[in-house]
Amino acid sequence: MRACARGHAQRQQVAGPDRLKYPMKRTHWEHGGGDKSLRGRDTWERISWDEALDIVASEIKISKEKYGPKSIFLMDENFNNQGGEIFRVLGLYGGYMSKYGSRSRGAWRQAMKPILGYDRKYHNQNDRLDLVKAKLILLWGSNPAWNSYPSAMNNLIRAKEAGAKIIAIDPMYTTTASVIADEYIPIRPATDTPLLLAMAYVMLKEDSPEKPMIDWDFLNRCTVGFDSEHMPEGADPKMNFKDYVLGNLDGLPKTPEWASKICGTPVDTIYRLAREVGLTKPVTALFAWNSARADKATHVCLAQMTLAAMTGNMGIPGGAFSCSCQERSTEGGPALVAPGSTGVTAIKNPIPNSERMCANEHWRAILTGKYTAGQGAKKDLDCHIIYHAHSNIVSQTANTMESIEAHRKVDFVVTHQFLLNSCAMFSDVVLPITTPWERDGMVLGGAREVMIWTQKVIDPLFEAKDDGWIALELGKRLGLDPKEVEPVSLKQQNFNMLAGAKVAKPDNSGMETLLTITAEDIKAMGVEGEPQKGRITLSELREAGSYQVPRKMDDAFYYVNNKAFREDPEKNPLKTRDGKLQIYCGELAEMVTKAGWNEGKPIAIYEPSVEGYEATFSDFEKGIKGKYPLQVCSVHVPRGAHGNVSNSLWLREAFPIPLLMNPADAEPRGLKEDDTVKVFNDHGTVVRRLHVTERVMPGVVMLGEGSWVQLNEDGYDIGGCPNVLTGTFPSGPDIESFVSIAEVAKYDKPSLPDALWPQRIIF
Amino acid sequence: MSQKGFRYDMNKCLECRACVVSCKDKNDLPVGVNFNSIEERERGKFPDVYVWFTLKMCRHCSKPACVEKCPTGAMTKDDDTGMVYVKEDVCIGCGMCAKACPYGAVQIRDDKKKAAKCDGCLELQRRGELPVCVASCTSRCLTYVDVDELKKEDGLVRAVNDDVSPNLTEPNLYYKPKKGMKA
Ligand code: SF4
Ligand code: SF4
Ligand code: SF4
Numbered sequence A: 001m002r003a004c005a006r007g008h009a010q011r012q013q014v015a016g017p018d019r020l021k022y023p024m025k026r027t028h029w030e031h032g033g034g035d036k037s038l039r040g041r042d043t044w045e046r047i048s049w050d051e052a053l054d055i056v057a058s059e060i061k062i063s064k065e066k067y068g069p070k071s072i073f074l075m076d077e078n079f080n081n082q083g084g085e086i087f088r089v090l091g092l093y094g095g096y097m098s099k100y101g102s103r104s105r106g107a108w109r110q111a112m113k114p115i116l117g118y119d120r121k122y123h124n125q126n127d128r129l130d131l132v133k134a135k136l137i138l139l140w141g142s143n144p145a146w147n148s149y150p151s152a153m154n155n156l157i158r159a160k161e162a163g164a165k166i167i168a169i170d171p172m173y174t175t176t177a178s179v180i181a182d183e184y185i186p187i188r189p190a191t192d193t194p195l196l197l198a199m200a201y202v203m204l205k206e207d208s209p210e211k212p213m214i215d216w217d218f219l220n221r222c223t224v225g226f227d228s229e230h231m232p233e234g235a236d237p238k239m240n241f242k243d244y245v246l247g248n249l250d251g252l253p254k255t256p257e258w259a260s261k262i263c264g265t266p267v268d269t270i271y272r273l274a275r276e277v278g279l280t281k282p283v284t285a286l287f288a289w290n291s292a293r294a295d296k297a298t299h300v301c302l303a304q305m306t307l308a309a310m311t312g313n314m315g316i317p318g319g320a321f322s323c324s325c326q327e328r329s330t331e332g333g334p335a336l337v338a339p340g341s342t343g344v345t346a347i348k349n350p351i352p353n354s355e356r357m358c359a360n361e362h363w364r365a366i367l368t369g370k371y372t373a374g375q376g377a378k379k380d381l382d383c384h385i386i387y388h389a390h391s392n393i394v395s396q397t398a399n400t401m402e403s404i405e406a407h408r409k410v411d412f413v414v415t416h417q418f419l420l421n422s423c424a425m426f427s428d429v430v431l432p433i434t435t436p437w438e439r440d441g442m443v444l445g446g447a448r449e450v451m452i453w454t455q456k457v458i459d460p461l462f463e464a465k466d467d468g469w470i471a472l473e474l475g476k477r478l479g480l481d482p483k484e485v486e487p488v489s490l491k492q493q494n495f496n497m498l499a500g501a502k503v504a505k506p507d508n509s510g511m512e513t514l515l516t517i518t519a520e521d522i523k524a525m526g527v528e529g530e531p532q533k534g535r536i537t538l539s540e541l542r543e544a545g546s547y548q549v550p551r552k553m554d555d556a557f558y559y560v561n562n563k564a565f566r567e568d569p570e571k572n573p574l575k576t577r578d579g580k581l582q583i584y585c586g587e588l589a590e591m592v593t594k595a596g597w598n599e600g601k602p603i604a605i606y607e608p609s610v611e612g613y614e615a616t617f618s619d620f621e622k623g624i625k626g627k628y629p630l631q632v633c634s635v636h637v638p639r640g641a642h643g644n645v646s647n648s649l650w651l652r653e654a655f656p657i658p659l660l661m662n663p664a665d666a667e668p669r670g671l672k673e674d675d676t677v678k679v680f681n682d683h684g685t686v687v688r689r690l691h692v693t694e695r696v697m698p699g700v701v702m703l704g705e706g707s708w709v710q711l712n713e714d715g716y717d718i719g720g721c722p723n724v725l726t727g728t729f730p731s732g733p734d735i736e737s738f739v740s741i742a743e744v745a746k747y748d749k750p751s752l753p754d755a756l757w758p759q760r761i762i763f
Numbered sequence B: 001m002s003q004k005g006f007r008y009d010m011n012k013c014l015e016c017r018a019c020v021v022s023c024k025d026k027n028d029l030p031v032g033v034n035f036n037s038i039e040e041r042e043r044g045k046f047p048d049v050y051v052w053f054t055l056k057m058c059r060h061c062s063k064p065a066c067v068e069k070c071p072t073g074a075m076t077k078d079d080d081t082g083m084v085y086v087k088e089d090v091c092i093g094c095g096m097c098a099k100a101c102p103y104g105a106v107q108i109r110d111d112k113k114k115a116a117k118c119d120g121c122l123e124l125q126r127r128g129e130l131p132v133c134v135a136s137c138t139s140r141c142l143t144y145v146d147v148d149e150l151k152k153e154d155g156l157v158r159a160v161n162d163d164v165s166p167n168l169t170e171p172n173l174y175y176k177p178k179k180g181m182k183a
Helices: A012-015 A049-067 A085-092 A108-116 A128-131 A150-162 A175-180 A192-206 A215-224 A241-246 A256-263 A267-279 A298-311 A359-368 A400-407 A468-478 A490-499 A520-527 A536-544 A563-567 A587-597 A651-656 A664-668 B018-028 B065-069 B098-101 B124-125 B131-135 B149-152
Strands: A023-028 A044-048 A072-076 A134-139 A166-170 A183-186 A281-289 A318-324 A370-372 A376-379 A387-390 A414-417 A430-431 A442-444 A450-454 A502-504 A512-514 A547-548 A617-619 A630-635 A659-661 A678-680 A687-692 A700-704 A740-746 B004-009 B038-043 B050-059 B075-077 B084-086 B107-109 B112-114 B142-146 B173-176
Touching: A012 A651, A023 A049, A023 A400, A049 A387, A049 A414, A049 A430, A049 A468, A049 A502, A072 A085, A072 B004, A085 A387, A085 A468, A085 A651, A108 A587, A128 A150, A134 A150, A134 A267, A150 A166, A166 A175, A166 A587, A175 B050, A192 A241, A192 A256, A192 A267, A192 A298, A215 A298, A215 A563, A241 A659, A281 A298, A298 A318, A298 A587, A359 A370, A359 A400, A442 A490, A490 A520, A536 A547, A651 B018, A659 A664, A664 A687, A664 A740, B004 B149, B018 B038, B018 B131, B050 B173, B065 B075, B065 B098, B084 B112, B131 B142, B142 B149
Parallel strands: A072 A387, A134 A166, A134 A281, A166 A183, A281 A318, A387 A414, A414 A430, A630 A700, A659 A687, B004 B173
Antiparallel strands: A023 A044, A023 A430, A370 A376, A442 A450, A450 A547, A502 A512, A630 A740, A659 A700, A678 A687, A678 A740, B004 B142, B038 B050, B075 B084, B107 B112
16 A cells, blocks of 8 residues: 555645644634625734634524524534544534535435445445456546556556456546556546436347347346336336337437437447447446536436446446445445444434535525425525534535635634635634644544554644544533533544454454454553454554455455345345335435425436536537537546645645646637636636646546635636536435536636645744 | 666556655655656547656666766765765756756756755665655556666666667666557
């Protein structure tokens, strides 16, 4: 396991000159907000911890008493794994407004439950060592070389060396494609469903006993909703997938010709791809979450599961259609090593879940005072405080400009941070916190085979404090019992996680204790506990920093997802409505409709995104382009992990994040390499340097995400935050859409490369 | 004198720049001073594009032009490893080395008025460790070995893209060109 560039730049995050050193207050803030429009551009004043905590506590108190606990919107992104300290404080103090919704995972998180019976990151993936058994691997919008290297790349390289053909499908000829793909297939952003539907069409038309493409046996035994013969109880037999694809439902066959017009993949390529996926056995298709991070993208989830079922790529070695992201990139299977529990029981928010608002419209809700609470229902919201404990959602959520407006509306904004990130910048009070280097370590699970234990490296710098300490201090001021605010110290929580860590037995017959811990260890750590026996010693883990379960081909941990289900679906049903894979998913349609934004559909159909490809035209049928003729695609880039380490000058220099544009789009606009350009639409304007490249699909511009928003005197974001260009287009069950369209033109003010910007140094 | 060299497999490089940022960290280099970099090149037309990445760093040449042209003896070739480094206390910042190097591997630092370049992480090597860029390469496509071994291996070249002929300075960075790349 080797660190990425971001890891090597940690020093600039922890100990750079832009580290937040002291508690501070916006100069023109006063109770009630003062001049709120100055948020994000005011000056700062250093204040004492006492003053800072007094302000925060008194604002919370007043807001709760005057407007009720729902007036406090709390975002606590839990960076510490054991965090969420402010959830406890406000939970004990009467409650807070919270959000629900899947930001990163788009439609996948909610949709896969009714379709496939589970909600998990590794979705439907087989073991990473199973990749070598695939004959064909599709990387669908998946670019691990930029966002989950190196282990995912190594797994894929091994598969390639074992003879798998790799096809990358993406709006960009990605770095992953350039390193390992045998073929690259272009597709426009947010048009995955048409391509999947057209592939299904070709298979339906061309499947024959001589050239079997469709796994009828699997469809018949394991799924419902594919054709009128196999419908779930109570469903209208006409509403089946096959009839929809063939055009029997709406008179529109979902041919490659039809799809190509939308997704931009050449017609003959769609035929070739469909045949190749249909005729090659087995196929592994790895989808990034991005494909379903678009409004109404539940259809992507349905369509890809349907194609998996049609081709029978489920429950067999080398065959899986699945998401592949984050620490579970290319890696399926139940965890083989995992930390124990912290020993802390969460405090329930007294405000019930039914009152929460969805992340897909929270900024608009704060601005309008209304939020969607189910079908036909709106609830009132009277938000006076935004509390950010670890988050960077001003930049990282859809519609940054609306987010800024929301921040400029409320009476008080407070942020815990170690750098002046986007949330801190738009706050009234900023509380300087410790970085992971200054804390009592972290115990991290999540990956299948690895558990990590980080150590404290240095004492807290300047006046930085742990979130736990802030929670206790606020609790004191709000009259809360410290034992309830922090029932278990951070150190003890870590110990509990270590002591409770389990690892799979070598024969995979169950889990056993990972760590041997002696009485001396316990004494040295200054915690309470009992000595125990395990596989490795605590000092071995400390020394190595992580424990990795040893693996080899075809070992006891080899894992094929849904194998038992495939073999005997009656005996091993999925946790879906009738135990089968739901190609017709009534439950999903109901979930979507009930959420209150749009009407759910039970089968994979194509519903364009509000600001999808079609919206780049004023007349799509006639091919007349509109005022925003380009699609904007925001992508993860190696510079930061979202907004994290975005301040590092080394990273900014190594990864400049220009706007990427094809020469076919640059030339007619008179744009050249390294020009300063503005990318604009009705939501906002971003200023960037231009990189003209053949790697990007014509009609699409690409922008790396993670930069902190920075508005200039024209109100344009010179920071390069793609969410300045996204709008608020909520859809059910809880999808936040990151799809957008724009125009690009030359900007006549000079712009410095990101690495030469002044750093955000306050004191 | 023994000579070590770097082997860089262009087929496996991910342009992840762990090598670049770890070098900046280790040497505490400000923006604008870089001992190594990854260059991205492309040819063809969308969607038939070909992309390749090239590591650039000091080649620790066997006939180093920088050493030859240095008037003070500050530019030095290490006997044990063949690494070429600057003795800062002797360097007068005249820039002759930078002018002489055909690979652009030497910079004169504005702040220090001294030559600055990759020293092969010599002090780490003397402690038995690998150069930092090698130790941090996420794809393990960059390795550090005895040049005699590299000389024996087929398919390695010492000039890619628009590099000068290796006969000039006898560089010791060996490239394994990417498949399909016009070397
Ligand atoms: S690459 Fe340039 S600086 Fe390095 S040894 Fe050769 S001539 Fe000298
Ligand atoms: S050998 Fe050391 S100094 Fe030279 S490029 Fe690599 S990390 Fe930098
Ligand atoms: S660390 Fe290795 S893979 Fe990454 S850019 Fe450098 S040479 Fe390439």
